[in-house]
Amino acid sequence: MEIFYFILIILAIAAVTDLMVGVANDAVNFLNSAVGAKVAPRTVILIVATAGILVGVTFSSGLMEIARKGIFNPGMLTFPEVMFIFAATMLTDVLLLDFFNTFGLPTSTTVSLVFELLGAAFAISLIKVLETGGGVAEALAFINTASVLKIIFGIILSVVAAFLVGSLAQYLSRMLFTFDLNSRVKRYGALWGGFALAILTYFLLVKGAKGASFLEPDQADWLKSSALWLAALSMLFWALIMQLLTWFTKVNIFKIVTLAGTFALAMAFAANDLVNFIGAPLAGLAAFEFADGSPNPLTMTMEALSDPVRANTYLLLLAGIIMAITLWVNKKARTVTATSVNLGRQSEGSERFESNAAARSIVRLFLSVIRFFSLITPPAMKKWVEGRFDTSKFKPVPDENGEVPAFDMLRASVSLIVAALLVSIGTTLKLPLSTTYVTFMVAMATALPDRAWGRDSAVYRVSGVLTVVGGWFFTAIIAASAAGIVATIIYFTELPGLIGLTVLAVFLLIRSVRIHKTREAEAAEEARTLVTADTVEEAVTTLYNDLSTLITATGEILHGTNDGLVTENRMELREMREKAKQLHKRSKNMATVILQTSKLEEKDDAVEDRTYAEIMSSMTLLLRSLRDMTTHCYSHVSNNHQPMTEEQINDIHDIERELLEQLDIVASSLSAADFSRVEQVNIETQDVRDRIRKADKRQLKRSKKDKQTTRTSLLFLEMLTEYEEIIYHTRTIYELCLSCQVDPPAQG
Secondary structure (H helix, E strand, O other): OHHHHHHHHHHHHHHHHHHHHHHHHHHHHHHHHHHHHOOOOHHHHHHHHHHHHHHHHHHOHHHHHHHHHHOEOHHHOEHHHHHHHHHHHHHHHHHHHHHHHHOOOOOOHHHHHHHHHHHHHHHHHHHHHHHOOOOHHHHHHHEOHHHHHHHHHHHHHHHHHHHHHHHHHHHHHHHHHOOOHHHHHHHHHHHHHHHHHHHHHHHHHHHHHHOOOOOOHHHHHHHHHOHHHHHHHHHHHHHHHHHHHHHHOOOOHHHHHHHHHHHHHHHHHHHHHHHHHHHHHHHHHHHHHHHHOOOOHHHOEOHHHHOOOOOOHHHHHHHHHHHHHHHHHOOHHHHHHHHHHHHHOOOOOOOOOOOOHHHHHHHHHHHHHHHHHHHHOOHHHHHHHHHHOOHHHOOOOOOOOOOOOOOOHHHHHHHHHHHHHHHHHHHHOOOOOOHHHHHHHHHHHHHOOOOOOOOOOHHHHHHHHHHHHHHHHHHHHHHHHHHHHHHHHHHHHOHHHHHHHHHHHHHHHHHHHHHHHHHHHHHHHHHHHOOOOOOHHHHHHHHHHHHHHHHHHHHHHHHHHHHHHHHOOHHHHHHHHHHHHHHHHHHHHHHHHHHHHHHHOOOOOHHHHHHHHHHHHHHHHHHHHHHHHHHHHHHHHHOOOOOOOHHHHHHHHHHHHHHHHHHHHHHHHHHOOOOOOHHHHHHHHHHHHHHHHHHHHHHHHHHHOOOOOHHHHHHHHHHHHHHHHHHHHHHHHHHHHHHOOOOOOOOO
16 A cells, blocks of 8 residues: 555645646636736735635635546556556646746646546556456446547637637627727726626626535535525626716726626635645545445445535635735736736737748638728728727826836736626536636737727737737647556556656656746847837936847857857757847847837938838848858758868957957947947958958858868868858948937936
């Protein structure tokens, strides 16, 4: 029985870990709207969400049976087999959810648990059947296929329904209120707010009565049967309260609805998804208790797991406290939330996802549909509708930290109401809707009528949505496969394999923390680049500093690339290539700063206006040359081609030394807004270009004498070309900045 004590320890640790990584992933469900609209300081939003979690965990008792009998038939499996299934499920679940959190992708903890249980149970069942001479078909008898198919149906239905209903609800709401919320909230705000809070009340009653650990069965039945009447009465009550608030106070109705929705969805998350984190460990503990009193536990079947269970309220509250603490301290929760907020934001800016063929096809299809309806719509109606969706009236006010809301409170409240309503309906119809799927798709759907996805951003946003949705289905496949493999390893190796898998899980978790810190640092650097400025002086100073940082980084990457090429260090070259790609990507954010600077410059001189466009062009070309050069060098070494000769290395070192000196002069001069060295820069730039051309001629002579391989010669010549491009555009940027210089603000 020693191995089963070890499994219990693993299940306990995994339960706590899973609570933390699960909250980090699912926090997006209830934080997205409130955080995106900046309805309150983050502390207030977290307090509301924490209250929802602590209330919600006490409503999760009835769902604990899913892990015990919802996916497989426990009466057909023995105690060891069931414990192996639960151990494989939890080890896989922790790693899978942490992987998605690290890369900021929201996924469904429900789907993770279900398919991990499915994969592990099927693997153990298949082994058991094959050992007795049976076939694959017989192994399916161990699986509750009806429940699994119902969940898959719920996934597809929730994705489609959430997008359609969310789009329609936001369209009608925006038609009613437009983007000028302040002038119209006095007319319709009370009625709208009462209706919204009535939906949330119904949602709380339906979800709350479903599995409260402190309610007697007859009390729960009465609440469920009276939910509609109670919701209708609550609408009258809330509408009256909202009207009084509108008349006598300055309280924002949308803020109240959004915070109430945050509480409701946090409660639903805790009530619905707690089983995903502790269901398997609790089921494993119950199985151990059943087997511990048996004379022969190793052959005992687990029919007892099919009996109804009522979880301990104090144990549920302990789980809720762990979840609440995680919500406050786990930085990965912010990363996942940022993904959804970024995809649905109203403003332009840096796009996290690259475009793909599927996204481009979808956008082209929608543009064609829009053109068709535009042609058949009467001009007067078209003009009226355009007026209702005039985004020029959307002027978001920064919060106390200077951060601008990603969208307004109307969209935030609509997103929460629609999500709550759909989950309520799904609960009533006993459809296993995923809270993550519903809330994410509603958030994306409400962005569409608001025209947050403009022509310049639509393809990237659609690509992001496809990536996230694709990740959901990928979750199911990888969860089932990975859990099946882990269960098979545990079955055949028992304690040694279990210890090895546990060590591997700990190693991967530690590694993911490092990856996340790196990504956070990159995100912080990107955010720093996008800092806004209110005056020309501030904007130009920011521009100088950013360009100085860029040129300094260029020099560091050049040096690292040359060093890696000479020593044939593939890892160093790959690192330099990735840094060059990131720098090139960051240039898009810098272009935003340059455009902002040009808008603040109120000059009529067309030549001066053109200066900023030329800076953008030179910056882009410089970084493109850097990226191409690092890629060529990495490819050369990675493909094990002939190394550089001593003559080539000497030429590279000579050019690099002068080139880095020139880059350092320009970087330091820009940082200090010092343009007294323009003539010196011009002279030295010409010296570097002359040295490059001489090296080019020497290489051509060497090639004629067949002293070098073709690939090495081509790489050397390509490097010389990129060197010349880099030094030329560095000088050009310095000269152009001279044209737009202003007196920097006084220091200190």
